[in-house]
Amino acid sequence: MRSLVTGVTGYIGGRLVPELLDAGHEVRCMVRSAGRLRDQPWASQVEVAQADAADAEQAARALEGIDVVYYLIHTMGGGSDFAAADREAATTFAAACERAGVRRVVYLGGLAPDEKLSPHMSSRVEVGEIFLRSSVPAVVLRAAVIIGSGSASFEMLRYLTERLPVMTTPRWVGTRTQPIAIRDVLRYLVAWASVEGEVNRSFDIGGPDVLTYADMMRVYAEVAGLPRRLIIPVPLLSPGLSSHWVGLVTPVPAGLARPLVESLRNEAVCGEHDIARYVEDPPGGLVGLRRAVELALQRIKEAKVITRWSSASVPGAPSDPLPTDPDWAGGSLxxxxxxxxxxxxxxxxxxxxxxxxxxxxxxxxxxxxxxxxxxxxxxxxxxxxxxxxxxxxxxxxxxxxxxxxxxxxxxxxxxxxxxxxxxxxxxxxxxxxxxxxxxxxxxxxxxxxxxxxxxxxxxxxxxxxxxxxxxxxxxxxxxxxRGGLPESGLFPAAPGAFRDGGPKDAVPT
Missing domain, CATH: 3.30.530.20 (START domain)
Structure with missing residues (x-):
């Protein structure tokens, strides 16, 4: 099976590629600048197509000979025209998929209720509908909070919980959500490259736990070995003020925090689990929140340190950090x-x-x-x-x-x-x-x-x-x-045993 992965420099795309390769699929990565994949350990195992999803000709070249497309493009920050840009890119790319004879498009969107949505969540829903209206069968996976090191939602949870033992929080901490572990998200994505039949619909995907954001912070604190957090909701904080508060307390940029905060105003609980008819649950069941947090923190608990989590080598598990993760991901170091x-x-x-x-x-x-x-x-x-x-x-x-x-x-x-x-x-x-x-x-x-x-x-x-x-x-x-250790084998560990010489030029490590 020949798969095209877009958004490959993002959180999901960078983790999906090695999973597809391990499953035996041929992978082509579509990226605006091919140089951004140069240092990826799997770069020699994939084709690289340099293209912009909003450019019909470039998209057509990238789609030649492709069976399954993973569309993982969505604007999180940006100005007020982000929805129009996402709409244009999705419409252009969907048409290119039709002309190329693609067998299936898989899109990862957000779990959205039938009520007033934030602008970013509305845009995600709209992109999914664009692909569902296309003549190419599309599978739209709708997820809430994704738990894994590097996920913006998880990093916000991590920093808020670690840095604030007592916190006054907006009322959205009481909103129910159904988080899902990154390894389950990737398992679903990879599986749809092989599912037979023409399926054209959306699926809600979530883990086994339904709980509030405050509950998630308490679970994180327990797993991380932190004292129980005192959480005091304050109903006066608007999404705008909340995002600036998150930007102040955490290294997650306020421009990225705002769409995350706005999405947390709405309850995000799965309304169905129909996906199990096509992709069976694993033998041990879906990963619960506690285990997902344990996996996300495992690299630290095993004490395998690196310069920054964002400059790590390719991890051994999807929950681990990746080189493409932003600088603020992975916790403080x-x-x-x-x-x-x-x-x-x-x-x-x-x-x-x-x-x-x-x-x-x-x-x-x-x-x-x-x-x-x-x-x-x-x-x-x-x-x-x-x-x-x-x-x-x-x-x-x-x-x-x-x-x-x-x-x-x-x-x-x-x-x-x-x-x-x-x-x-x-x-x-x-x-x-x-x-x-x-x-x-x-x-x-x-x-x-x-x-x-x-x-x-x-x-x-x-x-x-x-x-x-x-x-x-x-x-x-x-x-x-001075020649290293003397024949006696020891230097005296006493004040003044080592006297500074003249200054030396420092060089970067």
């Missing part, structure tokens, strides 16, 4: 990144890196590290008492004071995960790099906050980063430039 050229061979620098902790210490302000260890022990943590089992070599799983070795790429990367008591997850990365033939030491402190306490913790200690991580950067480099 604070990073203190530093780099410095080193006048030493890479292997000498690596020896210094691998010796960190234990008797050698942390290459900066030993007293501060000892105080942090003492504080950790006072609150029931492990402190610095564990040291390390080998003064020169580290292996994955080793303990290093109050850190655990999470990753070792011998000669290149040491990643430590914090095991001290923290309101979040923390990592320390030390890298040996080369830049234009020169040795470079790269260092990153990374923190994923847990609730409001985590954010406050980061900003409380941020002023001290220059005192801790700045000298650490310089002293690691200085130790390598």
């Amino acid at each position: 604070y990073v203190d990144a530093r780099a410095r050229r080193v006048d030493a061979a890479p292997e000498v620098l690596w020896a210094v890196v691998e010796a960190v902790g234990g008797e050698v210490g942390w290459y900066s302000l030993p007293l501060a590290w000892r105080l942090r260890g003492l504080l950790d022990r006072l609150v029931g943590g492990v402190g610095l008492r564990r040291g390390r089992r080998d003064p020169r070599r580290l292996w994955v799983g080793d303990s290093v004071d109050f850190w655990r070795v999470e990753e070792v790429e011998r000669g290149r990367l040491l990643r430590l995960r914090a095991e001290m008591r923290l309101p979040g997850l923390a990592w320390l990365e030390m890298r040996v790099l080369t830049h234009r033939g020169e040795t470079v030491y790269g260092q990153r402190a990374i923190f994923h906050p847990h609730g409001l306490a985590g954010h406050l913790y980061w900003w409380a200690i941020a002023p001290f980063h220059g005192l801790i991580f700045g000298p650490m950067l310089r002293n690691v480099a200085r130790a390598a430039e």
Whole structure:
């Protein structure tokens, strides 16, 4: 089966392509700029058609030889003419599908009740009707809130719940909705590439749970291990004010928050489950909200950290982050990144890196590290008492004071995960790099906050980063430039053991 996926740089499209490939389908991706797919790991496995859905000639070329089309284009932000632009694109593309002899169009829209709708939800309904009126059989899947890391609806839920232990909220938090896990959405989409017969209708799709938005925030808090949230609805907040409030509290842009907020005014509960006649429910049933949130947070719980969730590699599950997700997706991640050229061979620098902790210490302000260890022990943590089992070599799983070795790429990367008591997850990365033939030491402190306490913790200690991580950067480099570890194998972990040399030019990691 030959499938064309539009909107491939979006949240659903970027996750649908690898699912279709895994199911054995031939995939062509339609995108306005082919360069945007260049770094996708699956780019070599698909055809790329550079086209605009509103351009009839370009659309015709993209549709040649295609059996099933996935239309995943819809404007979320933008000005007042977004509905006209969506109408024009859908009308032009539907006509192109007719001329190309496409067997089926699959469109993912929104779950809308029979009442006054927001402009964006009305536009989604209109686009679905355009395809249903076409001579090409169309399947319109209507979903409410989609739960998965990177989904705008889920990210808004995530940030509101994590950042506000007590919140005064608009009355739409009491509106009932039927969320659906991203893996169930993708399962439905992929299945329609193979369903036989001419089906031309819409289907409501949702998970097994029907609950209010306030209930969803409480479930998220429970799964994330946050204290129960106190939610106080305030009926005076309009959608416009609500969207600005969401934009203030969360990194979700206000222009994107507004259509999300407006859609939450309407109850979004499935009126039927007819899709089960064509696509059977999985053996274990559809994914419930609690499990969907667990899957969306699993990457963090497994402590596999990356620079930003938006620069992750292709995930192992649909709920994971993707490179095409926006910068605000995936939760907060604070990073203190530093780099410095080193006048030493890479292997000498690596020896210094691998010796960190234990008797050698942390290459900066030993007293501060000892105080942090003492504080950790006072609150029931492990402190610095564990040291390390080998003064020169580290292996994955080793303990290093109050850190655990999470990753070792011998000669290149040491990643430590914090095991001290923290309101979040923390990592320390030390890298040996080369830049234009020169040795470079790269260092990153990374923190994923847990609730409001985590954010406050980061900003409380941020002023001290220059005192801790700045000298650490310089002293690691200085130790390598002095020849690395002496024959005794240890540097003294005492104040003044490492003296700053002259300034070095920093280079980006």
